[in-house]
Amino acid sequence: MAYLTGQNKPGTFSLTKSDDGFSFTQFDTVATLVYRGERYNLSLGRNFRVIDRQDKPRLSFEVGTGKDQRLFVADMTFVSSWKVTEEISTKVSPAVIYRNWRGDEWLVGGTGKLQLAKKQGDAWSKAKTILASREGKFDDQPLTYHHLFESDSGVFLLYHSAHPFIIGAAVLDKTQLDTVSWRADDAVWWQTPEWHSQTVAFVGALTHDDKIISYWQLPDGIFAVVYAYYRFPLELTTKNVSINLKKSEQNPILEPKAENAWESFNTFNPAAVYLNNRVHLLYRAQGDDWVSVLGYAASADGLKIDQRLNYPVYAPREGFEFSQGYSPVGWQYRSGGGYGGVEDPRLTRLGDRLYMTYVAYDGWNPPRVALTSISVQDFLDQRWFWEKPVLISPPGIVDKNCVIFPEKIKDKYVLFHRIFPDILLAADLSGC
Numbered sequence: 001m002a003y004l005t006g007q008n009k010p011g012t013f014s015l016t017k018s019d020d021g022f023s024f025t026q027f028d029t030v031a032t033l034v035y036r037g038e039r040y041n042l043s044l045g046r047n048f049r050v051i052d053r054q055d056k057p058r059l060s061f062e063v064g065t066g067k068d069q070r071l072f073v074a075d076m077t078f079v080s081s082w083k084v085t086e087e088i089s090t091k092v093s094p095a096v097i098y099r100n101w102r103g104d105e106w107l108v109g110g111t112g113k114l115q116l117a118k119k120q121g122d123a124w125s126k127a128k129t130i131l132a133s134r135e136g137k138f139d140d141q142p143l144t145y146h147h148l149f150e151s152d153s154g155v156f157l158l159y160h161s162a163h164p165f166i167i168g169a170a171v172l173d174k175t176q177l178d179t180v181s182w183r184a185d186d187a188v189w190w191q192t193p194e195w196h197s198q199t200v201a202f203v204g205a206l207t208h209d210d211k212i213i214s215y216w217q218l219p220d221g222i223f224a225v226v227y228a229y230y231r232f233p234l235e236l237t238t239k240n241v242s243i244n245l246k247k248s249e250q251n252p253i254l255e256p257k258a259e260n261a262w263e264s265f266n267t268f269n270p271a272a273v274y275l276n277n278r279v280h281l282l283y284r285a286q287g288d289d290w291v292s293v294l295g296y297a298a299s300a301d302g303l304k305i306d307q308r309l310n311y312p313v314y315a316p317r318e319g320f321e322f323s324q325g326y327s328p329v330g331w332q333y334r335s336g337g338g339y340g341g342v343e344d345p346r347l348t349r350l351g352d353r354l355y356m357t358y359v360a361y362d363g364w365n366p367p368r369v370a371l372t373s374i375s376v377q378d379f380l381d382q383r384w385f386w387e388k389p390v391l392i393s394p395p396g397i398v399d400k401n402c403v404i405f406p407e408k409i410k411d412k413y414v415l416f417h418r419i420f421p422d423i424l425l426a427a428d429l430s431g432c
Contacts, residue, residue, distance in 0.1 A: 011039025047094035109145040147205035164191035271345040292341030369393040
């Protein structure tokens with residue numbers, strides 16, 4: 001990452017380096033950029049963009065205004081040494097120069113609408129619009145070039161609109177860059193609401209280890225954002241993925257048992273954990289009383305159940321899990337039928353303990369997320385010494401599908417949970 005400070009001498013700039021795109025350390029030496037044999041003062045430039053190339057990155061930035069506006073293109077001769085190798089008279093800004101596998105060069109960028117031009121000999125063709133705002137969609141505001149990277153599916157072109165920032169995506173044909181193969185109907189990323197009252201500026205973006213990372217300048221520092229690949233179409237992002245999901249021919253692998261009153265009607269929605277070379281399941285069960293409890297089963301291969309206990313290993317113990325005093329049942333909160341109890345467990349191992357989150361439903365009030373835990377050894381030995389459960393979600397809100405992330409992030413516990421229709425993230429879980 002390159003930046004200027006008040007301590008930089010004219011014609012120099014500072015660098016930081018990172019192996020993962022998130023943790024940066026100061027580079028040992030300052031960097032220089034040479035233009036026509038002399039060091040160039042980067043404070044005269046604006047709209048800096050870097051495009052990844054297989055051999056080395058290329059820096060593009062804009063200088064001058066009006067008729068004197070030009071795009072400078074600089075190549076890296078060493079990590080701390082850059083040289084302007086091309087200057088182009090163009091009003092397309094911000095912009096980068098992309099070179100495809102045939103050696104064709106294209107200028108891509110723009111503000112308001114996205115344009116490109118092709119190099120023909122020593123000249124450039126007239127800029128042509130390839131993407132414009134779309135009325136009634138997320139990108140109905142003026143567009144600005146964001147980032148460009150190559151993939152097996154084509155050339156991914158990211159763009160943004162501002163106030164607030166919203167990121168869109170398209171795929172261009174590698175051979176004929178002016179052909180748009182695909183354009184997203186939904187945004188790749190929306191600016192987080194916490195930034196709406198702050199001054200936000202886009203710094204740059206890169207691709208690293210199959211991640212798209214963008215950087216944003218805020219008053220209290222530079223923040224990194226990772227764009228979700230699932231927002232790109234499946235056929236464009238999984239061409240080389242060999243995983244193919246197939247339903248087991250042995251389905252169902254676990255069914256209700258009529259001889260066990262507590263699981264005679266339903267068995268579903270299990271939690272799974274892999275311990276000591278075995279798959280362990282805690283599954284939700286309902287029986288003659290329609291109260292949800294948890295049963296235990298295990299498998300060596302994850303497909304064939306070779307062990308199953310004939311008694312529930314976790315049952316309602318607290319008033320928030322099941323209250324027989326309420327009647328009738330709050331039908332609007334029922335899930336899978338039933339009169340309440342312990343529903344839809346999730347298991348996470350943290351150290352020598354297993355933490356279980358689940359839906360606690362008393363049969364009347366909106367279901368809430370509860371948390372308990374057990375030592376790994378007690379779990380394996382089938383000594384069901386569960387800790388006293390606690391509620392970790394607020395009352396009056398239907399909150400479900402909660403799972404704890406298996407590692408701390410910045411020394412905080414993190415969990416995912418669902419308040420329909422959204423999947424949410426919470427940090428610093430005091431209940432743990």
